[in-house]
Amino acid sequence: MKISIVGAGYVGLIQGVGLAELGHEITLIDIDQDKVDLINKKVPPIHEQGLAEALKKVELKASTSYDSISKADVVFVCVGTPSREDGSINLDYVYSCAHSISENLDKYAVVCVKSTVLPGTTEKFGEILSESGRVFGLAHNPEFLREGTALNDFRNPDRVVVGQSDEKSGDIVARIYESFNCEKLRTSIRASEMIKYVANSFLATKISFANEVANMCENFGVDANEVWEGVALDNRINPKFLRHGAGFGGSCFPKDVKALIHASKSGGYDPLILNSVIETNELQPKRLIKLLKTLMPDVKGKKIGVLGLSFKPGTTDVREAVSLKVIDELLGEGAEVIAYDPSAMKEAKKLLGDKILFAQTLQEALERSDACLVVTEWEEIVEHDFSGFDKPLIDGRGVKKPNQSYRRIGKPF
Numbered sequence: 001m002k003i004s005i006v007g008a009g010y011v012g013l014i015q016g017v018g019l020a021e022l023g024h025e026i027t028l029i030d031i032d033q034d035k036v037d038l039i040n041k042k043v044p045p046i047h048e049q050g051l052a053e054a055l056k057k058v059e060l061k062a063s064t065s066y067d068s069i070s071k072a073d074v075v076f077v078c079v080g081t082p083s084r085e086d087g088s089i090n091l092d093y094v095y096s097c098a099h100s101i102s103e104n105l106d107k108y109a110v111v112c113v114k115s116t117v118l119p120g121t122t123e124k125f126g127e128i129l130s131e132s133g134r135v136f137g138l139a140h141n142p143e144f145l146r147e148g149t150a151l152n153d154f155r156n157p158d159r160v161v162v163g164q165s166d167e168k169s170g171d172i173v174a175r176i177y178e179s180f181n182c183e184k185l186r187t188s189i190r191a192s193e194m195i196k197y198v199a200n201s202f203l204a205t206k207i208s209f210a211n212e213v214a215n216m217c218e219n220f221g222v223d224a225n226e227v228w229e230g231v232a233l234d235n236r237i238n239p240k241f242l243r244h245g246a247g248f249g250g251s252c253f254p255k256d257v258k259a260l261i262h263a264s265k266s267g268g269y270d271p272l273i274l275n276s277v278i279e280t281n282e283l284q285p286k287r288l289i290k291l292l293k294t295l296m297p298d299v300k301g302k303k304i305g306v307l308g309l310s311f312k313p314g315t316t317d318v319r320e321a322v323s324l325k326v327i328d329e330l331l332g333e334g335a336e337v338i339a340y341d342p343s344a345m346k347e348a349k350k351l352l353g354d355k356i357l358f359a360q361t362l363q364e365a366l367e368r369s370d371a372c373l374v375v376t377e378w379e380e381i382v383e384h385d386f387s388g389f390d391k392p393l394i395d396g397r398g399v400k401k402p403n404q405s406y407r408r409i410g411k412p413f
């Protein structure tokens with residue numbers, strides 16, 4: 001099929017490369033000229049396992065022009081849906097590209113929103129498209145990829161959900177995923193939009209629940225790791241994501257849960273559990289500082305190493321990363337920060353500039369700091385043998401070989 005993909009970020013680029021591998025004719029459309037140039041030069045603008053090799057192998061075009069829409073059978077919408085200051089969803093990119101698509105529709109095509117949007121948004125998107133006077137199909141197809149393993153997730157999804165305005169639109173989108181060996185679900189568009197929010201909210205709830213349990217365990221003198229081992233033996237409980245630590249970050253969980261809360265409140269229902277999920281998560285990075293203070297009561301003027309900056313391992317994405325909150329707290333306490341990340345230093349420097357120091361290697365961070373906090377679960381960091389490190393080590397992620405001067409969230413001391 002001829003497929004145009006609007007938005008060549010994480011979701012759009014992975015979708016484009018993945019569909020090109022399946023033999024579809026792909027054009028990626030993005031307003032960011034630099035991104036378009038990089039993709040056309042076969043250089044991935046993002047760090048994802050296997051993406052550089054895959055991009056080199058496939059035929060795929062990128063452009064800032066919407067021309068390809070006129071010939072497309074399917075148009076996927078993968079633009080960003082960031083949070084506003086008040087937690088509500090910013091749909092400006094979505095509606096702005098709806099106008100551009102509408103101006104370029106020339107024949108029947110199915111326009112399928114992949115961006116994470118609240119129930120009702122795709123329908124409004126369709127209303128804008130209708131202004132073109134063209135006949136088109138409308139669908140929503142939520143994206144469940146995980147940054148760090150995105151291409152693999154595209155190739156081996158747990159499920160494909162297609163929300164459809166009518167049978168024909170759903171059939172066309174479903175045909176694209178025909179070769180995938182996974183559960184496939186056809187729903188209404190609103191249900192499909194909601195499925196994505198509920199999936200992310202549930203995963204975020206598991207993390208905040210795990211953190212709450214870990215915080216209680218610390219007080220009860222119980223090691224939370226032992227507790228999870230026993231809890232996970234119940235076959236009604238899936239242990240994945242029941243892992244305590246310094247909290248969740250990233251471009252999806254915080255913004256999606258907040259958007260759902262905000263929209264629900266506007267509709268007259270204030271969701272109690274989800275409010276607590278966010279509140280627990282916002283407090284969790286502070287626990288690292290609290291643990292640090294049990295070993296170093298005054299951090300003012302001390303140089304604190306922050307190990308790991310990206311919001312999770314395997315990505316350079318620092319959006320809403322826990323590291324940023326930890327760094328803010330430390331700077332607020334008058335500490336100096338020296339940070340290290342195996343991959344995300346460039347991205348972090350863009351945000352943090354000269355507010356902090358950056359170490360080129362893990363060893364340098366260890367040597368130059370008075371204490372270290374483990375914030376992101378990079379293999380290089382959690383597998384490191386810290387036994388020779390004779391300063392306070394505060395662990396938010398599960399270091400395998402700790403030192404003598406050690407505190408971990410969820411472990412009594």
Ligand code: NAD
Pocket residue numbers: 006007008009010011012029030031032035078079080081093096097100114115116117143144145146147251252
């Ligand atoms: P991103 O910021 O990486 O990419 C969005 C891209 O859209 C950018 O390259 C931007 O330049 C482009 N863009 C903005 N306006 C445009 C326009 N009018 N025309 C063409 N291009 C335009 O975002 P992302 O992480 O890929 O997320 C996209 C959507 O998918 C969001 O709704 C997000 O919540 C959802 N999602 C993201 C992930 C993830 O892990 N990143 C996973 C699942 C779902």
